[in-house]
Amino acid sequence: MAKKTDVTVEEKLRALYDLQLIDSRIDEIRNVRGELPLEVEDLEDEVAGLNTRVKKLEAELEVSDNDIKSKKILIDDSKAAIKKYSEQQKNVRNNREFNALSKEVEFQELEIELAEKHIKEYRAQIEQKKEIIAQTQERLTDREKHLAHKKGELDAILAETQKEEEMLMQKSNEFEGQIEARLISAYKRIRNNVKNGLAVVPVERGASGGSYFTIPPQVIVEISGRRKIITDEHSGRILVDEDLAKEEQEKMSSFFSKI
Template identity: 50%
Template sequence: MAIEQNKNDQTLSVEQRLRALYELQTILSEIDRIKTIRGELPEEVRDLEDNIEGLHTRVDKFKAEIEDLRLKSAKEKNNIEQAQAQIATYKQQLDNVRNNREFDLLSKEIEYQTLEIQLSEKRINQYAREIDNKNADIAAAEETLTDRNHILADKRRQLEEIVSETKKDEERLRLQAKELEPQIDARTLTAFKRIRKNARNGLGVVYIQRNACGGCFNRIPPQKQMEIKMHKKIIVCEYCGRIMIDPDLAGVTEGEA
């Protein structure tokens, strides 16, 4: 495959490569135009999908925390029942005490268990407040989810309409671009893609306009313009790095340029 590519590079003249490169640039610019028509909708759809997924995760987290609080509350209720049973036992034992020491010990145990009940009740009330707060958070998140889902459905509908209108054109253009690439040597094609990626307007190839670079509009010396018109080698702008061609090669008359 590499040998075939090298043979193609040798058989194609610089002018042929430049012509193919400019045609490729024209096709890719049209694809860019289609993407511009879509605007920021694809990004907005992705952002909404991420936002909705995050809200679902938040709701699930709240629900798990509520379940944990309910388990803790149930444990405290069980502690209260056990403490009440202990108090009942100690009160029965008070009827059979033989001395003040036993009475004092049982009284302290009853007091301790009473305090444990109060602490458990305090925790239960705290858990109940936390559950109420988390239920409120869930309600707010679900309300936001409803709004986001409505917006997402609308954005998806808009995007589907635009994509359906432009999909065939984009597929045709991408096929044309793919068919053109073998007419350009690998090194130049790689450089072109890199330049195009870094260029604000996506232009990797520009033609001379009013004696200046069609990309950055810096003036090009007459000698350099002559070299560009000769099509002997690929020349880039020393200011912006874009590949430069003459207007004739781009199919533009001097007056239009």
Template identity: 70%
Template sequence: MATNTKELSVEEKLRALYDLQLIDTRIDEIRNVRGELPLEVEDLEDEVAGLTTRTEKLKQDLDVIEDQIKAKKNAIEDHQTAIKKYQKQQESVRNNREFNSLTKEVEFQELEIQLAEKQIKEMKASMESKKEIIASSKEKLEAKSSHLKHKKSELADIMAETEKEEAFLSEKSAEFEALIEARLLTAYKRIRSSVRNGLAVVSIERGASAGSFFTIPPQTQVEIAGRKKIITDEHSGRILVDSSLAEEEREKMKQLFSQF
């Protein structure tokens, strides 16, 4: 649809507005089918990434602790070697002072061994705790990954069904917007964003405006049917069209939507 260069009549403006409303409502319906799925997928992706990072960090911590335990065990061996050396030296000392000095060295090395053994025990306990956390994290990660895979598949199926139609309708929506003067289009978008169901243009059905169900005075109904000026519902602010025009445009849009 090419952009219209001539000034539209009020009736043409009303038809263009109602067509735009029907197209935008259909786009809303398509997006509602997706619902919160895209956000759910995004949240699950964040959770999976967080659990993966946490598990990897814990594994790295285990590697560090293992290296520390090895270092402590090597230190114990060094202390034991030192003890043997001092004990050997005690066999050839010349006086008590030298003997006592070597005894203190042996005692110091023994204390260092005790401290290292205590630290190894603590580090092993820390490793066991981290292993339990890793196992729990792996279970959560597997569950979340499975759930994410399911949700991604669900979203992909919906997107495959609706993406082409939404792109087509978005293009049509832009074409109809181009027909409508800026002031009127701004009003349409403002009303649409302020009402819960997104209906900015509604028809008169059984003497009341669709969407709000407030009764429209007979004289106003006559003016709306005359299609000579843009009239809004005094209660909801919605733009009003007569039921005949609405039915004609619904049939026209039905043909458009039936392509999908």
């Protein structure tokens, strides 16, 4: 097998154009998926966030319930204390003891009043949180249904295209391995710099594919000679002649049909 350095310019051009045809096919497959993978990812993040919010609110509800229970225990304790102090007032020996017990009773009554106020606040918070939980659950159910639908769409597309994409990726890597690193680097740089990912294009009607800029006749002759790598001065794309392009398109169409 010839080394990369022994490969002719024509062979390099054919390999580059074949690589372009394969990568363009991969681009088409990925375009079919479009924004679906990102949509699914965003929906998964949103669902996870809503689940976290519901759990947080439910934990806060539990805290509020425990706070109410604590306040009710405090109220019961204060009522027991009031009963005890009231009984003691019946057996006091002087006004000083009576007044001291009266202050204790007054303090416990204030404790009860404050505890009841807190219970009222906690219950209002609970009702508010329950309403937010209900709204969040409704949103969560809607987002989960939407996520299931989008995942179904994505799974269906993947089922149709994943095998083909994997085979094409493998073939793309094989072609890259047949082309010298310098050309692959230039090819990838051009692909990244153009919107449609076309780094290697044929000459069509005297202009580079997809371009309105005409190519001088002498340059077209050089491209047809296949003796050196020529790039379009306007777009930077690598140029191949129309006959070579047709031959490789037919060859690769046959390959694609077998996948």
